[in-house]
Amino acid sequence: MNVSIRWLYKTPRNQETRFESQEMPLERALLFVEDIERTGRAHQIELIDGRGSNWTVKEAKRYLKEVEVEPHNVCIFFDGGYKRETGEAGLGCVIYYEQNGKSYRLRQNAFVEGFTSNNEAEFAALHLALQELEFLGAKGIPVEIRGDSQVVLQHMIEDWEIMDPTLASWGRRVDQKLDHMKLQPEYHKIPRHKNNEANRLATQALKGIPVAAEIELVQ
Incomplete structure (x- = not known):
């Protein structure tokens, strides 16, 4: 914070x-x-x-x-990739956080089918990141959320109304997860080149390369 x-x-x-x-x-x-x-x-x-x-x-x-003993100083990066021809999507997220006086980085991706757009993949990637954060036990804390999707971020900040029912449904799922965990999101739109880690994870998922890794960051 x-x-x-x-x-x-x-x-x-x-x-x-x-x-x-x-x-x-x-x-x-x-x-x-x-x-x-x-x-x-x-x-x-x-x-x-x-x-x-x-x-x-x-x-x-x-x-x-x-x-101190729970995850805090959390920063999330998320990104989604999509193949229009097949409806396949790749989701990627990176979570930086601190716990017990140490710093960590968690990377996770997922391959999914049956999606209708890249924007849906972006929403799903953010939801994936929040699921991973829930597994870590984070609750009741401020969370920085960084991504390059203007549609997702503007909708979550409530500047844009989404008429597409599928995307609106994903927005509600994200809000419900945030409320359930009592998180206080701070949204930041970043240039694509600053979202390389999450983008690479999404691309790897589309190529059938699963990633689930966590490391301690040594300063």
């Missing part, structure tokens, strides 16, 4: 002004808070998350302690 820090600064002569930092990961923000507190001149320190909710320092520390 990314947050910004907001605080009231008072000089020895009791002059005061307010400051607000740029957004940063919560863990890093708390390190800055500790340093700011040591000056003895910072008051009313609070943290603001991406949804505009305010957190006290105590609440933020308790939250970090609670999520």
